[in-house]
Amino acid sequence: MRWSKNNLLAFVLDMVLVALGWWLAFWLRFNLDTPDEFQLMMMDTLPWPLLGFGVSLLGWGVYRHIWRYTSVAELTRLIYGVVFAALLTAAAVLMLRVESFPRSVLLLHPMLVLLLLGAARTSARLLLASRVPAASAGKPLLLVGSVQDAAAALPALRGARLWSPVGIVSPVATERGRTLQGLSVLGGMTDLPRIAKHTNAAAAVVVSAVGSDARRQALMGASEAGLPLLTMPRPDDWLRGETGQPRQIELEDLLGRTPVLLDEKGLSDLITGQTVLVTGAGGSIGSELCRQIARFGVARLVCVDVSEFAIYQLEQELRAAHPQMQGLYYTANVREADRLLAIARLHPPTVVFHAAAYKHVPLMESLNEIEALRTNVLGTLHCARVAGAVGAARFVLISTDKAVNPTNVMGASKRLAERVMQAVAAEHAGTRYVAVRFGNVLGSSGSVVPLFTAQIARGGPLTVTHPDIVRYFMTIPEAAQLVLQAGLLGQSGQIFVLDMGEPVKIVELARILIRLSGKTEQEVPVVFTGLRPGEKLFEELLANGETTEPTPHPKLHVAKTNEAGGVDLGAVSQSMVDLGAEPSASSLRAWLHSQVPEYAPR
Structure with missing residues (x-):
């Protein structure tokens, strides 16, 4: 510790108080009238408590603290210093065998010194605090x-x-x-x-x-x-x-969630110096996965997305943030198995994260049902088989809570994607396949928060489908980190469920966002529009008959189901062809129900 004038002044003052305490101990011992011979004894022995207290207080680091900010922690350290000094003083006096020395002084003195030193510090804090202009x-x-x-x-x-x-x-x-x-x-x-x-x-x-x-x-x-x-x-x-x-x-503060603790060593062993492939890399989850993977020192990051603009933005960001990383950016479609296989053979990945999907429920519920099946189901089949064909160690499918007891095409397509992943896992024993289910991601593209933000900017109203509708939310970084963690855990074919915390009422979220924008509900009203086709009042993370088992990570659980048997992958592929370019809504839903029995359209 470097001594300043204040430190020196505090030390001198403490030694004066130690000496005062020594005198007071004798004075109190002899009923406020110390005999002359004991006054001489007091002066002769005074160097020992000064030495003992000086050494002890310095040793316990008492002078590292600033008196203005004295708190319980500083006073506790002071107590330790005084007790140790009292022991040193008592040992010195007893070893000197001072004749007729009143031993009660050795008990009174540390109590008085503690009182004096504590009072000095507390008074200094009060005095300095009162002098703030x-x-x-x-x-x-x-x-x-x-x-x-x-x-x-x-x-x-x-x-x-x-x-x-x-x-x-x-x-x-x-x-x-x-x-x-x-x-x-x-x-x-x-x-x-x-x-x-x-x-x-x-x-x-x-x-x-x-x-x-x-x-x-x-x-x-x-x-x-x-x-x-x-x-x-x-x-x-x-x-x-x-x-x-x-x-x-900020938006993240609305969730009130504790930060995710990652197995940094395990993830470093999995990713550092390896090649990782991410599909849907330009999306909200995919791009955050790329950021997190880059942070772990990946040697080669292969980014695949069908959107040219999204992949361009990702390229610009990652080149600036991680110039040492080799990034490869492809505008490819997961529906094209041969193209995916060609990319993976050029850059054989250790891990594949499959984030490419159509996720907007109302949009996939009418006019675009076949698109949801081709991307979410067939795209998953292609990516999973490519991972196995090139010998990837792990394949991670990003799923959704809407796959649980689905009432819409999007959710049913993701549930079928989970079953497809499990069927492919049985074909490739050398690759570990897992899926991860989670709820809404706060601020992701197409989610409710950007919609509300845009509506507030236009002056409202904010459209909420139902006053009682609730959803699970997590932040984009939290979701991506837990996907990474899930890729490190578990056995092939398992489905992981994330701890999503408590569900949030959408109407409460809307009101909070209005308040954060500096406006009131009178200026930006909330209106209720009614549930949309396929929409639930609440989402579930487990289907009927499913339970969970814990994992080493507190926010990850494994979904256990009694469902027996997998899907016929050949039949799934052929059905995508048989349905054609313009399937009827009823035939498509009937086929989807045959593959996902729990699918109950609304």
Whole structure:
């Protein structure tokens, strides 16, 4: 530790207090009247407590702390230093065998020193805090969250001069009326509009812990108060040296989910220095998979997508972010088996991630049913067989919760794709095939969030199909990371189900997005349009008769089904031809039901 003038001053002051404590211990021992001979004894032995306390306090790192920010942690370290110093002092005095030395002094002294040193630090903190100029007070800010969460956030908020905390709004009923560091708990979530008006708050910062139910409830409740919503910086914001000021609420904050913990070593062993092929690489999930794979040091990344513009954008991004990586960008279609096989033979992959799919439910429900089957089913068959033909170690199919008890063509096509993957797994023992099911991805192309954002930009209204409709959501990075993790786990033919957390009401999501845009429901109304063809009120992650088994990763589970037998791959391929370019809706649905018995059109 490099000593400053403040450190030296603190050390000298502590030694004065140690000496004062030594005198007080003698004084109290002799009922406030120390005899002359014991005053001499006190002076003769004083160097030993000074030496003992000086060595101990330095050894315990007491002077690394700044008195202005003294807290329980610093006082705990001070206690350790005092106890150790008391032992050193007692050992020195007893070894000297000072005649008639009052041993009670050895007990009184450390208690008095601890009291004096603790009081000095606490007084310094209070004094320095009171000297903050009133002019530095920022805009009034309400803290939304429990007292415990507010206590963790307050030091950073008081150091950020742009804001001045004026009160706490806690979802915990028993905390109302309590105070924390001069701030009162002014009420609960239902009182927020009244409290905001009473305190003239300019904003509310949600301080509930990430991943907690309280955080999500606070976000939902605070949005009703008409206040701009803020939250505390992420840990990586601090690491990048960005400001510690509260930041705007973002879409990811709506989920209240804890970060995904990856098996970094296992994924590095799987990907680093290898060739990986990603289909649908230009899409929301596919492009994020490419970013994550590039981060693990892949030697060659083969990106396949039917969209020229999407693959161009991906190429530009990855070339800039990972110039050392060899990226190969193909505008190819997964429906064309020969082209896929040619690409894979040129660059034999260790892992294949199959993200190419049509996923928009209403669009695939009429006019485009055959397109959903050709891309989602036939495309999966081609990719899976190519992976086996070139000796890939792993093949990962990205599926959806809409494949569970499907009520629409898109969901049924993805369920059939899962069964196709399992049938191909039986043909290629050297390749491990798995599928991963998850729900809606927040902010992905074609999802509800970009739709709502565009509707808000046009001034509304926001269209919600039903007031009770709910969906599971996760962020794009979280989804991609769990797909990578699933590729590392399990046995061939398994279907993984992701922990999607709690479902979110779409109408609540709409209202939050309106509030985040700085508008009100009076300015941008929400209207209900009715369920669309094939749409459910809620999605499921497990079909009837399915259960789950745990995996080494807490957010991944294996779906176990009693369904026996696979699909006839030859018959599936031939049916795609037999259905023709313009199949009737009834014949297509009848064939799909024959392959996916749980498919129940609505």
